[in-house]
Amino acid sequence: MLRIADVWKSYGNLQVLKKISFEVAEREVKVIFGPSGSGKSTLLRCINMLSPPDKGKVYLCGQNLMAPEINLNEMRARIGMVFQHFNLFVHLKAIDNVSIGLRRGKGLPKEEARAKALKTLARVKMEDWADHYPAQLSGGQQQRVGIARALSMDPDVILFDEPTSALDPELIGEVLQVMLDIAKTGTTMVVVTHEMGFANAVASEMIFLDRGIIVECGTPQHFFTSPKSERVKRFLKQIDILYGRHEELLKLPNEEGSK
Numbered sequence: 001m002l003r004i005a006d007v008w009k010s011y012g013n014l015q016v017l018k019k020i021s022f023e024v025a026e027r028e029v030k031v032i033f034g035p036s037g038s039g040k041s042t043l044l045r046c047i048n049m050l051s052p053p054d055k056g057k058v059y060l061c062g063q064n065l066m067a068p069e070i071n072l073n074e075m076r077a078r079i080g081m082v083f084q085h086f087n088l089f090v091h092l093k094a095i096d097n098v099s100i101g102l103r104r105g106k107g108l109p110k111e112e113a114r115a116k117a118l119k120t121l122a123r124v125k126m127e128d129w130a131d132h133y134p135a136q137l138s139g140g141q142q143q144r145v146g147i148a149r150a151l152s153m154d155p156d157v158i159l160f161d162e163p164t165s166a167l168d169p170e171l172i173g174e175v176l177q178v179m180l181d182i183a184k185t186g187t188t189m190v191v192v193t194h195e196m197g198f199a200n201a202v203a204s205e206m207i208f209l210d211r212g213i214i215v216e217c218g219t220p221q222h223f224f225t226s227p228k229s230e231r232v233k234r235f236l237k238q239i240d241i242l243y244g245r246h247e248e249l250l251k252l253p254n255e256e257g258s259k
């Protein structure tokens with residue numbers, strides 16, 4: 001579905017990504033994690049060409065997104081993005097935040113776009129909030145609208161950039177639950193997150209990024225039981241996974257509080 005091949009990216013003298021390669025199969029959930037500044041957001045922006053790589057290739061369904069003949073707007077509509085800070089239009093109601101992409105990006109007529117937006121809001125349990133503005137919604141609700149916006153376009157893959165890290169702890173569960181639900185319906189996802197319970201539940205592979213390099217990759221089981229690199233061990237210890245709150249963090253969010 002998605003193939004990243006030898007991607008390099010720098011900002012001025014700062015080499016942010018080095019030799020990044022991995023593949024994401026259809027219906028796969030890939031989790032990317034690593035320290036602040038390691039290049040996680042940059043990698044997502046290279047995938048959707050918001051900041052194209054300096055070197056290397058990104059293929060979506062076999063098509064090279066760097067090829068000069070590619071229609072980038074069309075391609076971007078096939079790559080959903082969910083942001084840390086939601087990035088909703090503040091002057092638009094929840095339903096319009098979702099339907100605007102369907103009208104502008106997919107050219108759906110108004111009523112059809114509204115109907116589809118409402119259906120997608122129902123998938124994230126937000127249909128009762130369709131006529132609310134972002135300011136009238138909690139952070140968790142806003143993020144669920146952000147997820148509905150991405151989902152509504154039927155993208156080939158959805159990229160999530162730390163979707164729960166700006167949320168108060170009590171709101172994280174409802175967003176993770178929605179993400180688990182859509183993962184289980186077979187959505188292809190690349191998720192930057194440090195939510196190890198989520199990773200453990202649905203990631204087929206996790207990638208540890210540090211200083212722009214893929215230091216280690218493997219299954220959640222691998223990382224939680226026998227990580228190899230000292231850097232990974234240190235990092236996991238820092239985020240309390242390997243020791244301390246391990247059990248607690250691996251608990252899945254439950255259905256409660258998902259609305």
Ligand SMILES: Nc1ncnc2c1ncn2[C@@H]1O[C@H](COP(=O)(O)OP(=O)(O)OP(=O)(O)O)[C@@H](O)[C@H]1O
Binds near residue numbers: 014034038040
């Ligand atoms: N537009 C830019 N111009 C210059 N430097 C940038 C730009 N975007 C990112 N950087 C730098 O690239 C490095 C990687 O940044 P990036 O945002 O990808 O890290 P990150 O892993 O997402 O970090 P965080 O966990 O804090 O979100 C950082 O040193 C950052 O300062």
Ligand SMILES: [Mg+2]
Binds near residue numbers: 040041042161
């Ligand atoms: Mg980031």
